[in-house]
Amino acid sequence: MAVYTHVSNTDLKTLLQDFDLGELVDFKGIDGGIENTNYFVTLNDGAGKHEYVLTLFEELTHDEMPYFVELTTWLAERGCPVPFPFKDRNGIALKALHGRPALLQSRLSGNHIEKLTPEHCRQIGAALGQFHQAGLDFYMQRQAHRGVFWWRRESQQIASKLSDEDAQLLRTEVTLFEQLREQPWNLPQGAIHGDLFHDNALFEGDQLSAILDIYNACTGYLLYDLAIVANDWCVNPDGSIDPQREQALLTAYGEVRPFDDNEYLAWPQLVRTAAMRFWLSRLIPALDPNSTQKIKDPEEFRRILLQRIKTPAALP
Ligand SMILES: Nc1ncnc2c1ncn2[C@@H]1O[C@H](COP(=O)(O)OP(=O)(O)OP(=O)(O)O)[C@@H](O)[C@H]1O
């Protein structure tokens, strides 16, 4: 379960003294997630009970947090269904608990979807288009934590633990992305989510109600963000792509933010780069005997990468 840092009743009551949100009724650690510690928190403000989420950040530092506080507030104000942090009575959202950055956020309603349909993909495509449009004039920048510099370094460090074939596959993808960056394509960039897997979305019935876990957000190619979504939302368990779901995703996204000409050229590589990035981030803890992180299967993304190489992707 993803409670890495234990929060006691007293910790929480002390934190809540800074806010005017009500009395603590209940709180409970959340099972899902692998990076951060999350608790559902119930408060009573006298008029009734309200639900919140307390997140303690296990990897991000205090210095990195203002980007996320500002971005989530910015996006929520522009109608994106993202949780936003509450400010205490001094106007401060960013708190600290057990030395970790902590935020008390809105709890959004809805459930995770297990069986993805073209309609779910259409909705997430439109919502990601809206997210990117809303973020275009966002005033802060952040370099990706697991971006080009990270995968260049990590792919070299891990190579000795891989088969020659896999090490070569990683090297090739890192090089191909570097070649893409050198093209004079001027691909649209902005604030991207960076990890919009379907387990980071909630649906109320069949309506998208929340986009969660924005803490991989950074400044990057908008199309790369869409590639991350396509590789998770539109893929079958064997790594093959479901063309109907992918068509629904890309068409809905393109209706909100029409693609630039050069994005058509970049797409076949960006879906490969996105598959490589998650293959690598899953390989690192899986091959580290001392890792305390919950392990997700790296093979899934190796299969997707091979599939994307075998059948080059195309934007509609
Ligand atoms: N604001 C929220 N509203 C409703 N549910 C939430 C909220 N925040 C978190 N959750 C629930 O907690 C789960 C874990 O949260 P989250 O995905 O942010 O954790 P994480 O460890 O940061 O994630 P990841 O494994 O994707 O890195 C979510 O999948 C969701 O079920």
Ligand SMILES: N[C@@H](CCO)C(=O)O
């Ligand atoms: N969504 C990521 C984990 C969180 O960053 C994965 O499935 O590998």
